Amino acid sequence: MTTPLVEDTSGLKSGQTLLEVDNLIMRYKTKQGYVSAVEDVSFVLHKGEALGLVGESGCGKTSIALSLLRLQADNGEIMGGSIKLGGKDLVPISEEEMRTHRWNDISMVFQGAMNSWNPVYRVGDQIKEALDLHWPTRLSRAEVRERIGELFALVGLPADAQDRYPHEFSGGMRQRAVIAMALSCNPQVIIADEPTTALDVIVQDQILKELKRIQDDLDMSIIYISHDIAVIAEVTDRMAVMYAGKMVEFGDTADIFSAPRHPYAWLLLSSTPSIVGPRRQLAPLEGEPPNLLDPPTGCRFNPRCPFATDQCRVEEPPLADIGGGHMVACWNYEDVPVGITAGGVA
Amino acid sequence: MALEQKPGDLQADPLVALEGAEDLPAIELTDPLWRIRLRLLWRNFKKNWGLFAENKIGLVGLFIIGVFALMAIAHPVLMATVWGGDNTEIYDPVIGYDAVVKEFIVVEVVTDPLSEIELIDARFTNINAQVGDIISQPQQPAPPSSKHLLGTDPLGRDVLSQLMFSTRAAFFLGMVAALVTVFIATTVGSMAAFFRGFVDSFLMRLADLILLMPLIPILIVIGGFWTIELWQLGVIIGVLNGFGGVAIVLRSQALAVSVKPFVDAARVAGGSKWHLIFRHVIPNVLPLSFLYMMFGVTEAISLEAVLSFFGLLNVDMSWGLMISVAQAEGYLLRGLDVWWLLFPAGMAVSVLAAAFFLVGRAMDEVVNPRLRQR
Amino acid sequence: MLRFIGVRLVQMSLLFLVFLTLLFFLLQAQPGDFSRQFLDPNIPAENRDLIAARFGLDQPLWRQYLTYMGNILQGDLGVSFARYPRSVVSVISERLPRTFFLFTFATMLSYYLGFMLGKVLAWRRGGSQEMGITLGGVILYTVFYPWFALVMIWFFAAYLDLVPVNQFLTPIRWREAPFSANTVFASIIWSTLLLTVGLGLSLWASRKPDNLAQQRLIRWGGVGLSFALFLAFWLPSDRRTFATDIAHHAVLPIFTLALVAFAGVMLITRGSMLETLKEDYILTARAKGLAPKTIRDRHAARNALLPVTTSFVLGLAFIIGGGLITETVFSWPGMGELLLVSVQNQDIPVAIGSLAMVGALALIAHIVVDVLYVFLDPRIRYQ
């Protein structure tokens, strides 16, 4: 933990609130009906904080990230809730106004950032594009070069790499350059969606460390998204566990790691070989996330949950604070064993 | 997949391999293999048909093709019944003749070709004709009447009968060209992809060369020096397409297929090269072949019309020839006045070609999932 | 780069040799030989043999082949039968510029318009308008072209009487002309070529400076200057009225050919654009807050251009075939019309000569596009 952790009465970390998401609902309209990819999600991001979103793939993590920028696919629609950036709600504003916030206030490192580069332009020119658009003053060509040089130095790339084309970079270099581009306009929030998934393990680790260091140096706020709970453990202060479009657990990363209260988080953790923390036995997480076209009634996790009761099948549990800002959406969270063994799971 | 008893055999069923079987209901493993296969085939057909039918334009294309096919079938039937017997002389598309004798006013400059006749033309009938005379002579081309629903052409032949008769030629040619194309391209593409190396580069350079050759000028030269029959044209188009562009596309598809796990499985299981090609690679390339078959038909229909328009094809009657005759007799600049000469044949070529093209595009969306709309 | 062009040139020359060889065998495969086809059957046998010997027809096949190739490579395509004693080369050199003119204009027009419309179509995917235009494109693409050209002539020339019916020029006007149609035509070609170069240069140079005002100045200054020079050449010239006569005749054939070729380009651009729009870098561009138009033009269309350029090579045969039909239907005296008429007259030297020229034209266009592609796609690096 790099920022001092001071618990306030509401359980949220102190520090200036940057981004406040309330009851966000985003659904994709398809021929078969609505896909409820983001269902009633709320969280707060503070200045200098690293927040993690974790969940199996298909749980709606990317959908949340894109909704924050209002970049969800054409068939996706924000059907409720608010996204307050510095107190200003981004949901009702016009597309033109939204454009001035993108990258300037919230930038993003995409899932598969390797392909985030347009192959026909030089890397530097693609960063310049963002600077031309958002930098408060008009920079001359030389100033732009200098700025990109600084950014590249920050992510460990030589300054003259900006004159090269994306295909001349290795995967890791492209990823670093993407991070440099995300930093270019000094955004308040960076969303990193699976920033290292496509890379090999060693490069993955380097880049994560670098991101962490940059975040500390610049005192930035980052939302990390990953299906890999180990990554989240390594870099975040607080985390949210997503399941089937819903947030099922939220709290300090350390708390959730030591004692996950939601059965899904518990299974997710126990099925992951541990990098941090005590050795765990592996428990299988069986089945697949539900089809979001027609999610199960009651708790969306109930078909896969070893602790499910009749109540779970009809009544949806609310996300409730169980003390210390640790929130869980489960009727039977008390049944979930503290400390992880595979014993109780069939 | 739950069916593992014959690795690389059932697995490689093109339909299973292409679509995956996750969403198919469970299959009784006790059934004989052929029945499973047949059922998979049927299910897959239904599924693909569903995808195809989502595309309304493709259905329109299919409908148009159906209408033309009906026309092709109806012609011999009509010739045997309504247009047959004593009427054969009138309605035969090639040697039929029927012209109503009609009275024309002789004028200097024709403004209404259906009731006036130019002095020079009138003197063919009556050498003493003068401006202002009324002379009787057979009217050809004649406008549509109850006897000739689409009128007659400049030689007094029934346009509707010609139109329907020519449909058969168009289908025949399209069929020949498409089959030859698919046969050659599938073989060439699969061989190039499977053997790689010299075979591959030779076949692909050949394809490049063919792609570069200006097809229409070459066909014109060939057609000028020989008499080309319809089927020969079909074969020429098929060969050029089959060794040319289509082979390149199918090769890359075959390349993608030949590195799939089930091909490896079959290879490990000891399948011979030819077994692998014919059982595994070719079946998986076929859907794409069918797609190019549609585009091939489009091309063949247009080429046939062009060649017979220039009089370079040895065919009794075809849409291109109908237009060629009308043009040669100088009727086309009269435009709407003689619409039955200008539009039915030209539209038939265009519409049928477009129909095959549309079906091809719709199939493209089935075969290439990346094109599908969500 | 020079080396790449060199390699391509060598490859293409080899292809051209193969093409010529194929042509030779095409001729050889004809039933009978020339002496039998073109001479009076009543000529005594020994005379026939004499004539055959004079044309080298008694030689073995491989010698005939060598002679044929040798002659062609020396630029000797023989003498026209139908226009005896004009040489094939002189006939072709008169026709070639006209075909070049028609082909270049129609191609540039169709690619420009097709690309512009195609990209907008893909961008606005889903509307009924888009559906209508796409359908229109398909219809134009598959329309029976000779027929379409005839309908165009009927509509624009005969019915609306906007342009002259067919031909390259109006003969009556040229009776007193102090110069030949070919000289006037040559100046048309050169001046438009220079104009195009001027426009291209100004667009290119306007990218260089750092500030917007200067960019605009160079762009519009350059465009204005190019047009001013163009007009300064033509307005005072005594060739002007004759040039407009030719241009007037050229409008409809160019427009018709461009319209049909345009449809194919539009459909390809649309498809390629739809693919590009799914790429990750488009999402990045949107996340950067770029304006939709910038994303469409600078990111999506720029990449969609690559497959469209590749398709040019494939479309080449289509356009050449279309050009040939255009020339024939519009009686535009170019290579295509020459080819068809010579085939109909059995004027074999001219037919072979023009087919060889058409092949050469296709190969040259291919090289041009290849070189262009290197500039368009930085991923391609030829050593």
Ligand SMILES: Nc1ncnc2c1ncn2[C@@H]1O[C@H](COP(=O)(O)OP(=O)(O)O)[C@@H](O)[C@H]1O
């Ligand atoms: N454009 C779309 N249309 C319909 N459904 C979509 C679309 N994009 C994503 N989905 C669905 O939304 C759900 C969440 O997807 P996503 O946000 O990508 O999940 P994650 O990032 O957690 O893997 C998935 O079930 C996915 O199939």
Ligand SMILES: [Mg+2]
């Ligand atoms: Mg994701």
